Amino acid sequence: LSEAIANEVRRFLSGDQAAAELLARRACGLALRTAGAIMRSRADASDVAQDVAVDVLSSLHKLRDADAFDAWVHRITVRHALRTLRRHRAIQLAETPLALLTERDEPIAPEGPDRAALVATRSALASALAELPPKQGIALALRYVHDLSDAEIASVLGCRPGTAHSILSRGRAGLRRDARMAEFAPTTAAGGPQ
Amino acid sequence: MSTTRDDVAMRAAFAPARGLEPTDAEVARVLARARGGRRRRFREHRLVAAALFAGLIVAAGTAAATGLLPVGSVIPLSKNPQGDGLTYVSDRTVVATGRTETAGRWRMSVANSNLGSCFAIELVDQVAPGSRGPMLAEGCGGAGGTFDAASLGGGTLLPDATLVYGPAPEGATAVRVTAEGFSRTTRTHEGPADIPGDFYAVEIPRKGLRNALVKWLDTEGHTHEPGIYVPSTIDYSSEPATPDRPQ
Numbered sequence: 001l002s003e004a005i006a007n008e009v010r011r012f013l014s015g016d017q018a019a020a021e022l023l024a025r026r027a028c029g030l031a032l033r034t035a036g037a038i039m040r041s042r043a044d045a046s047d048v049a050q051d052v053a054v055d056v057l058s059s060l061h062k063l064r065d066a067d068a069f070d071a072w073v074h075r076i077t078v079r080h081a082l083r084t085l086r087r088h089r090a091i092q093l094a095e096t097p098l099a100l101l102t103e104r105d106e107p108i109a110p111e112g113p114d115r116a117a118l119v120a121t122r123s124a125l126a127s128a129l130a131e132l133p134p135k136q137g138i139a140l141a142l143r144y145v146h147d148l149s150d151a152e153i154a155s156v157l158g159c160r161p162g163t164a165h166s167i168l169s170r171g172r173a174g175l176r177r178d179a180r181m182a183e184f185a186p187t188t189a190a191g192g193p194q
Numbered sequence: 195m196s197t198t199r200d201d202v203a204m205r206a207a208f209a210p211a212r213g214l215e216p217t218d219a220e221v222a223r224v225l226a227r228a229r230g231g232r233r234r235r236f237r238e239h240r241l242v243a244a245a246l247f248a249g250l251i252v253a254a255g256t257a258a259a260t261g262l263l264p265v266g267s268v269i270p271l272s273k274n275p276q277g278d279g280l281t282y283v284s285d286r287t288v289v290a291t292g293r294t295e296t297a298g299r300w301r302m303s304v305a306n307s308n309l310g311s312c313f314a315i316e317l318v319d320q321v322a323p324g325s326r327g328p329m330l331a332e333g334c335g336g337a338g339g340t341f342d343a344a345s346l347g348g349g350t351l352l353p354d355a356t357l358v359y360g361p362a363p364e365g366a367t368a369v370r371v372t373a374e375g376f377s378r379t380t381r382t383h384e385g386p387a388d389i390p391g392d393f394y395a396v397e398i399p400r401k402g403l404r405n406a407l408v409k410w411l412d413t414e415g416h417t418h419e420p421g422i423y424v425p426s427t428i429d430y431s432s433e434p435a436t437p438d439r440p441q
Contacts, residue, residue: 024224028216037211049216050224057228125207144201144208172204 006066013061020057023069027053030070030146031077037141038081038129048084052077074146074156078138085134128178136171143168219309219334263288263301266386271305280334281308290383290393296355297346302383302393309334315344315359315395320351340391341366343408343422347400358408358424359395366410369394370417371424373406382410398424 005026011019031052035045055076063072129137135157142148142156154164263269269286284306293299298319305312314332321329331346341363347356358371362382370379376399382392398406409421 020225020228021221024228025216025221028221028224029214032214032216032220033211036214037208042214045214046216046220050220050227053221053224054227057224125210140204141208141211144204145211175204175207 002067002070005069009060009063009066009069012057013066023060024053024057026069027056027073030073031080033145034074034077034138034141035081035084037125037145038085038134038137044084048077048080051080055080071152071156074142074148075158078156081138082134085137125175128175131178132171132174136167136174139164139167140171140175222309263291265290265383269303280312282312283307286314287386287389289385289389290395292383292395294355294357294395294397296397297352297357300357300359300395302359302395304389307334313342313361315346315357317346317351317357341410341418341422343424345424352400354400355397356400356424357395357397358406360393362392362394362410364391365412366392366394367413367415368411369396369408370411371396371398371406371408373403376403376406379411 005023008019008022008026012023028049032045032049035048035052036042039045039048052073056073059076060072063069129140132140139153139157142153148156150161150165150168153168154161157164157167159167265288267288269288271282271285282305286303286305288301288303290302291300297317299317301316301318303314303316305314312332312334314330317329329346329351331344333344340361342360343358344360345356345358346352362369366382368379368381370377378396378398380394380396382394385391385393394410396408403424406424407421408424409417409419411417
């Protein structure tokens with residue numbers, strides 16, 4: 001897949017506008033999943049994702065290594081997400097129950113018991129993440145949504161791997177302390193060490 | 195990267211975000227903005243509130259005429275304002291008109307665009323701040339004949355009221371908004387013969403309604419689940435709801 005994306009990047013940079021849609025979808029999707037994990041609604045996540053994708057397309061000529069497209073997207077996502085989270089906190093947005101927003105947003109799963117569970121999960125996570133420093137939330141999203149390693153997260157955040165490791169540890173500890181996340185505490189998780 | 199028990203738990207918590215995919219409309223807006231080199235998402239002037247259908251909020255300028263054109267009237271394509279990334283591809287058809295206590299007269303209309311079906315409501319008695327036109331909100335991307343809900347209210351024009359509105363299925367005869375200690379039911383409006391579905395608008399107090407839910411009722415008076423929570427413009431901060439009083 002990464003090779004296919006790299007080829008699309010090369011096509012785009014050589015002036016083939018047909019590659020733009022695939023890259024826009026890829027960038028929008030990556031950013032949406034990161035932002036969707038840490039924003040309080042899909043609408044907020046969508047705003048961030050669109051801003052990210054527009055920035056990615058307009059600045060793609062600066063990307064030296066076509067294989068690094070995803071990392072490029074993640075870096076831009078971090079910038080936009082941090083800015084948005086800080087702005088939201090600065091103006092102390094009125095609290096809107098996430099369940100309302102989630103119900104109104106596009107379904108994250110088909111109707112049925114599974115969807116109710118997903119909505120509850122997302123609600124608990126978003127509320128708990130809202131209490132964390134923004135960078136910790138983003139680092140956790142990069143790890144558990146995109147499966148990035150400490151080194152990759154460090155590269156995206158612009159810090160050393162040890163620092164990224166520390167940010168992740170503090171983020172996990174913060175979530176564990178939150179009662180809303182009790183269901184996801186390690187002691188109750190399915191499966192054991194792998 | 196080793197996987198610990200903690201990782202398993204965390205992955206479970208983040209699983210919903212992994213399934214998020216952008217919609218075609220979102221990608222289309224990205225491409226339109228990237229081509230245009232514009233950073234603004236939508237036209238923002240004259241917008242007072244947002245309609246939310248399929249995640250897209252479009253603030254449109256004043257549409258053609260003010261006043262209550264009768265249902266079925268057609269506003270020519272040339273008089274529809276175009277937004278960033280939004281291009282109308284059809285005339286606009288008035289699908290319903292009515293009046294509520296605080297917001298006054300309203301007019302709903304639909305048009306097709308490059309982003310899908312667009313659904314607009316104009317409060318023709320409310321002049322939008324900074325403009326000479328009526329308050330207008332529009333959302334694009336929904337499908338005709340389905341049930342949806344958006345809300346409009348707050349600000350200086352409607353500080354105490356929220357207008358809940360949207361399309362309803364053809365078989366709907368009424369919609370009901372409920373919250374703790376509150377219930378209000380209003381009849382739906384039949385659209386033109388060539389436009390699928392019905393339409394509704396119901397005014398509710400802006401303050402004090404937590405978890406307000408809107409559902410549609412069929413000809414037998416049965417409510418249809420699951421309903422839609424009234425989005426965003428309600429102020430959750432204070433007073434209790436007013437008693438039940440059907441419109």
